[in-house]
Amino acid sequence: MTTTTNPGKVITGLVRFSYVHVFEAVALEEGQEKKFSVSLIIPKSDNETVDKINAAVEAIKAQVKAKNGGKLPAKFKLPLRDGDEERPDDEAYANSYFLNANCKPQPGVVGPLKDKDGKPLPITDPAQLYSGCYGRASINFYAFDTKGNKGIACGLNNLQKLRDGEHLGGRSRAEDDFSDDLPMDDGDLLD
Known part of the structure; x- marks a missing residue:
């Protein structure tokens, strides 16, 4: 049996999830098709992940060139972007690359806990996977040619949450907001 890769x-290696929409599909603009999506923030220091992404992008570029007489189309868009250049005022993207991944069918989402056979257990509670947590992603790159726009897009296959992180977007956790004991006076609050 021959397997093709x-x-x-x-x-990916360990990345940070942002703009997480993996439990309910959303349309980014009115009239667009709803999709599941996530932005992956990749530390520039993660050479292994960056090298894998660059190799995959180069493989797709080679396919496009083969169909276009050895050239890439003008204004050909690439998926990996520099957070320092494109989001200089957003601390979460500092010293990082990022890419946006999406898909039509809902991606699989698992956590770090495993079943008795060593398989990661699914995450079904949307509150467990949020913008700011860390994990790995299974993604695939492919060429697109839509309405005059040409380039390489990133498809989302599956996500694995590995650890919590500070919520992005300024949202706090209830556990943190109410960790201090409420000072009680002599009266009963429920009277």
């Missing part, structure tokens, strides 16, 4: 598929 997808040259555009990548399993």
Whole structure:
């Protein structure tokens, strides 16, 4: 039996999840098709993940060039972006690259806990996977040509949450907001 590998598929190292929409599909603009999506924030120091992404992108570029007489189309868009350049005022993107991944079918979402066979257990509670937590992603790169826009997009396959992180967007956790004991006076609050 021959197995073929997808040259555009990548399993990332530890990344930070942002703009998490993996339990309910959303349309980013009115009239657009609803999709599941996440932004992956990749530390620039993670050479292994960056190298895997670059290799996958180069493989897809080679496929595009083969279909276009050895050239890439003008204004060809690439998925990996520099957070320091494109989001200089957002601390979460400092010293990082990022890419946006999306899909039409809902991605699989698992956590760090495993079942008796060593398989990661699914996460079904949307509150457990949020913008700011950390994990790994299974993604795939593919060429697109839509309404005059051409480039390489990133498809989302699956996510694995590995650890919690500070919520992005200024949201706090209830556990943190109410960790101090409420000072009680002599009267009963429920009277």
